[in-house]
Amino acid sequence: MMTKDKRNAPAEELISIQVVNAIDCAFPTGSIMGKWFRGLKEKKFYATRCPSCGRTMTPPRGCCALCVVRSEEFVEVGPKGTVENYDIAYYASPDPLTGKVRSTPYAAVFVRMDGSDRDIFTHAIRDEDIPRLKRGVRVRPVWNEVRTGSIEDMLYFEIDA
Amino acid sequence: MKRVAICAVAQHEIKGNIWCKRFQEMLMDILEELQGETGFTFGGETGVKNIITCSDDFFDARTISDNAVNDVVGAGNYRGEQKMAQEGLNGIGYAMAVILSGHDDVIYLAGHCKESLTASRNQIANMAYDPFYGRCLGLDYLNTAGLQARAYMEKSRITQEQLAKVVVRARQWASRNAYANEKTQLNLGDVMFSPVLCDPIRSLHAYPVSDGAVGMLLASEERAREFTDNPVWITGFGNCMDDYFMGRRDLASSSALKKAAHQAYQMAGIKKPQKSVNLVEAMDCYAYQQPLWLEGLGLCEEGKGGDFIDEQGPARYNVNLSGGMLAGRPLMIGGLYGVAEAVLQLQGRAHEHQAADANCAVVQSTTGGAGQFQTVAVLER
Amino acid sequence: MTKKKNRNVGIIGIGMTEISSHKENQNQPEMINEAVRAAIADAGITLSDIDCVVHGNMELFEMIHQPDLWHMIGTGALGKPGFRITTGGTTGMTLVAAADNLVASGMYDVVMAIGFNKLQEAGSTTGGITNMADPLWYRHLQTGALTSTSANLSIEEFGEARARKAAMKHRIMMDKHASLNERAHRRFGLEYDQMEDLMKNSPPLIGELRLIHMCSQSDGACVMILASEKKAKKICKKPVWIRDHIAVHREETASNAYFPILSETSQRVAARKLFTRNGIDNPVEYFDVFEMYDPSAWWGIEWLRDFFLLEGDEAIKMVEEGDWDLDGKVPVNPSGGVTASNPISATAMLKPAEVALQMRGDAGRHQLKREVRHGLASGFGGVMWTELMILEKDLNW
Numbered sequence: 001m002m003t004k005d006k007r008n009a010p011a012e013e014l015i016s017i018q019v020v021n022a023i024d025c026a027f028p029t030g031s032i033m034g035k036w037f038r039g040l041k042e043k044k045f046y047a048t049r050c051p052s053c054g055r056t057m058t059p060p061r062g063c064c065a066l067c068v069v070r071s072e073e074f075v076e077v078g079p080k081g082t083v084e085n086y087d088i089a090y091y092a093s094p095d096p097l098t099g100k101v102r103s104t105p106y107a108a109v110f111v112r113m114d115g116s117d118r119d120i121f122t123h124a125i126r127d128e129d130i131p132r133l134k135r136g137v138r139v140r141p142v143w144n145e146v147r148t149g150s151i152e153d154m155l156y157f158e159i160d161a
Numbered sequence: 162m163k164r165v166a167i168c169a170v171a172q173h174e175i176k177g178n179i180w181c182k183r184f185q186e187m188l189m190d191i192l193e194e195l196q197g198e199t200g201f202t203f204g205g206e207t208g209v210k211n212i213i214t215c216s217d218d219f220f221d222a223r224t225i226s227d228n229a230v231n232d233v234v235g236a237g238n239y240r241g242e243q244k245m246a247q248e249g250l251n252g253i254g255y256a257m258a259v260i261l262s263g264h265d266d267v268i269y270l271a272g273h274c275k276e277s278l279t280a281s282r283n284q285i286a287n288m289a290y291d292p293f294y295g296r297c298l299g300l301d302y303l304n305t306a307g308l309q310a311r312a313y314m315e316k317s318r319i320t321q322e323q324l325a326k327v328v329v330r331a332r333q334w335a336s337r338n339a340y341a342n343e344k345t346q347l348n349l350g351d352v353m354f355s356p357v358l359c360d361p362i363r364s365l366h367a368y369p370v371s372d373g374a375v376g377m378l379l380a381s382e383e384r385a386r387e388f389t390d391n392p393v394w395i396t397g398f399g400n401c402m403d404d405y406f407m408g409r410r411d412l413a414s415s416s417a418l419k420k421a422a423h424q425a426y427q428m429a430g431i432k433k434p435q436k437s438v439n440l441v442e443a444m445d446c447y448a449y450q451q452p453l454w455l456e457g458l459g460l461c462e463e464g465k466g467g468d469f470i471d472e473q474g475p476a477r478y479n480v481n482l483s484g485g486m487l488a489g490r491p492l493m494i495g496g497l498y499g500v501a502e503a504v505l506q507l508q509g510r511a512h513e514h515q516a517a518d519a520n521c522a523v524v525q526s527t528t529g530g531a532g533q534f535q536t537v538a539v540l541e542r
Numbered sequence: 543m544t545k546k547k548n549r550n551v552g553i554i555g556i557g558m559t560e561i562s563s564h565k566e567n568q569n570q571p572e573m574i575n576e577a578v579r580a581a582i583a584d585a586g587i588t589l590s591d592i593d594c595v596v597h598g599n600m601e602l603f604e605m606i607h608q609p610d611l612w613h614m615i616g617t618g619a620l621g622k623p624g625f626r627i628t629t630g631g632t633t634g635m636t637l638v639a640a641a642d643n644l645v646a647s648g649m650y651d652v653v654m655a656i657g658f659n660k661l662q663e664a665g666s667t668t669g670g671i672t673n674m675a676d677p678l679w680y681r682h683l684q685t686g687a688l689t690s691t692s693a694n695l696s697i698e699e700f701g702e703a704r705a706r707k708a709a710m711k712h713r714i715m716m717d718k719h720a721s722l723n724e725r726a727h728r729r730f731g732l733e734y735d736q737m738e739d740l741m742k743n744s745p746p747l748i749g750e751l752r753l754i755h756m757c758s759q760s761d762g763a764c765v766m767i768l769a770s771e772k773k774a775k776k777i778c779k780k781p782v783w784i785r786d787h788i789a790v791h792r793e794e795t796a797s798n799a800y801f802p803i804l805s806e807t808s809q810r811v812a813a814r815k816l817f818t819r820n821g822i823d824n825p826v827e828y829f830d831v832f833e834m835y836d837p838s839a840w841w842g843i844e845w846l847r848d849f850f851l852l853e854g855d856e857a858i859k860m861v862e863e864g865d866w867d868l869d870g871k872v873p874v875n876p877s878g879g880v881t882a883s884n885p886i887s888a889t890a891m892l893k894p895a896e897v898a899l900q901m902r903g904d905a906g907r908h909q910l911k912r913e914v915r916h917g918l919a920s921g922f923g924g925v926m927w928t929e930l931m932i933l934e935k936d937l938n939w
Contacts, residue, residue: 014566021605024280025222027677030183059679063189065237065793068203070189085691091747093668093685108683110797118804120797122683151679162648218601224673225630228924232794239811241789243636246626255625262646263548288607402619405612529611
């Protein structure tokens with residue numbers, strides 16, 4: 001085994017190989033998330049409702065994790081909601097899908113959508129509204145003008161006041 | 162040793178690209194089918210408390226790939242879940258250990274793999290090699306199989322015609338299996354003159370890109386009858402790691418498979434597999450692997466794989482009546498599909514591809530290039 | 543009630559590398575090999591005594607698919623049975639639990655569990671963690687395991703000043719413990735009189751979560767060797783016994799799991815179930831040490847309440863009164879905890895490893911003065927998942 005001293009000594013043969021590993025992927029949405037994205041295109045939030053416990057799930061999930069039953073009944077929630085918690089990011093990590101790093105600060109809000117009692121939906125909040133963020137504040141969605149059926153169809157929430 | 166039962170199995174139909182469903186939705190179908198058959202529930206005193214999943218972060222392009230399926234396997238509501246991050250047959254061995262340990266007495270095991278999610282499964286396999294040497298050489302599971310095929314075919318004097326027979330037979334059986342992926346019928350010439358993929362492997366020697374999901378319910382001997390009148394028993398299990406460096410391995414033989422098989426047979430009390438075993442599900446990703454793995458399992462004499470094919474060896478041992486890997490199974494759960502098939506056969510529920518009088522099945526699977534890691538389970542009625 | 547194991551299982555060997563963010567001198571199999579050799583030497587056995595090797599990490603950090611295949615160069619798995627079992631952050635403890643199951647089953651007598659991560663090879667650990675989010679919608683919103691949600695709720699419950707102080711006191715206490723542990727990664731030599739300064743000047747990451755609160759990005763490997771009672775007693779002078787363990791997972795969508803107000807935490811559920819089935823009524827009284835997977839000081843103070851089934855401000859009060867200190871009621875993280883060292887897939891194995899070393903009296907400079915007979919260790923991972931394990935010095939429960 002190496003001694004402590006040897007370990008700390010720089011050695012010429014220590015080489016680090018830098019590579020970018022990328023594998024092209026295609027993620028099918030399935031019918032449940034497909035409905036969600038179609039809804040966003042039409043400025044609507046479609047949640048699923050669990051037939052057993054009755055809770056809604058936003059974005060929709062085809063299985064209620066609590067009851068482990070199929071949940072394919074869609075209900076519309078929102079568009080407004082109440083901020084239950086929030087994360088203001090001063091440290092930006094790279095987006096693993098694109099490698100891009102966002103400018104800071106930005107914030108994510110954890111929102112209980114109107115019509116959704118035991119479920120939280122997360123999205124960004126408008127940067128200008130960050131100073132006014134607190135639990136309990138009301139928010140509404142701001143939509144992208146060009147909507148293609150993706151999570152980016154919604155730009156962010158803004159404070160509804 | 163006490164026995165562990167497989168009470169029920171459910172298979173998703175395998176396709177080249179199940180683009181209309183996420184893997185979560187495929188697993189939902191599996192779960193409902195199994196619950197319908199066995200009536201099992203989650204939680205409470207008698208429900209399932211621990212789940213074993215099988216999936217892979219690379220194939221799903223997700224860190225902690227099991228997190229994506231926790232809801233739909235029943236773990237999301239404060240239950241335990243562990244992911245078998247190798248080919249799923251190892252999950253059978255581990256589930257067996259969990260039950261024999263006394264830690265739990267019922268386990269829900271579910272695996273999924275959608276090879277179609279990524280542009281190339283070979284690119285993922287290339288990631289299994291070290292970043293300094295193997296990866297830079299471009300090694301993947303296809304071209305290491307090519308090296309192995311050449312070494313083995315020379316040793317066992319296997320001809321292109323014999324390999325074609327293996328593929329033609331696989332497709333014939335696949336046509337009778339409702340879950341099989343590739344059912345197009347072939348003649349020997351189709352295979353023998355199909356384009357070369359990685360010499361000497363031809364395109365029809367290789368398993369097609371496959372998406373699928375499998376689930377099963379396992380229980381202790383004491384509890385199995387709560388869920389089925391027709392349990393299948395896991396009586397033997399073994400697995401073994403071979404060398405990473407191919408230059409240090411005899412590619413024309415499989416010492417890891419021999420060791421894995423030895424463990425499994427010993428646990429099952431099988432002294433002469435050629436006498437006891439009457440059904441085999443082997444993970445033949447490439448045609449040459451079927452005779453090679455059968456040699457490793459002790460069912461075909463070493464170096465006689467070619468003769469074995471000509472002398473109806475595969476038919477004698479009811480090898481891959483499902484169509485096997487050659488008809489298409491996803492890499493991460495090829496062996497798990499093998500278990501599902503073997504269970505249906507032993508239960509007498511394989512319908513159009515049912516074997517006559519099978520009571521002792523061997524399932525084999527492999528992880529890594531040229532069969533580096535080998536796994537064997539013995540199932541009995 | 544807990545079911546009796548098929549047979550008892552003891553820890554007979556422990557090995558770990560130094561934890562650091564500079565392991566340019568070792569590649570992955572070499573790093574693992576260092577811990578494997580140390581564990582085998584600790585057990586006083588040879589590689590041929592190992593019946594089965596269990597290996598785990600998270601593939602997309604080092605970007606190696608099925609890494610046990612390459613790592614066999616350093617793990618010694620050639621010609622041996624083995625398993626690769628992973629559960630995200632809890633992997634390290636899952637591996638120990640799996641080894642326990644494998645030995646208890648009677649299928650293998652001696653099992654070696656290997657947990658590691660070489661996070662420097664990942665580029666960005668936070669990016670790697672973010673990769674766990676649903677690629678269809680959550681991946682561009684999540685920021686790894688960095689969150690202030692827990693801090694926000696603590697502040698609302700206990701007030702800004704008290705909550706911030708408690709989190710910082712916990713953090714400094716961890717650093718004081720780490721400073722005694724030569725294997726710990728971050729050892730800053732913090733003092734309690736720096737609290738005000740750190741609360742103001744440590745760089746903010748997310749909301750109330752500052753750099754000083756958060757765990758580091760570390761490289762390291764941990765190896766544990768487990769054996770059946772018969773073998774353990776034959777091989778080892780001081781085997782430490784694994785009494786019981788439990789895994790508690792949550793639903794996939796992190797938004798809900800980040801909300802203790804909506805439902806119980808996995809930490810509390812795990813503790814309640816595990817203590818109930820083992821007949822432990824008063825965990826504060828019962829346990830002599832607790833090694834907690836505390837990825838941040840904010841989660842640390844929140845989870846102490848949950849793990850010990852405390853209510854209201856009981857846990858915070860214990861922070862304030864030094865009850866979790868090395869000479870307190872229940873010493874927490876004599877190792878320095880996860881804010882000091884976090885080679886993720888080894889981290890949750892370092893927890894029971896530290897408990898076992900404390901029981902054996904082999905912990906070194908941070909050895910507790912009291913006799914350690916009953917130990918608790920926790921793992922954290924996935925979306926707020928918990929793995930919890932009880933270890934015992936004597937085979938008498």
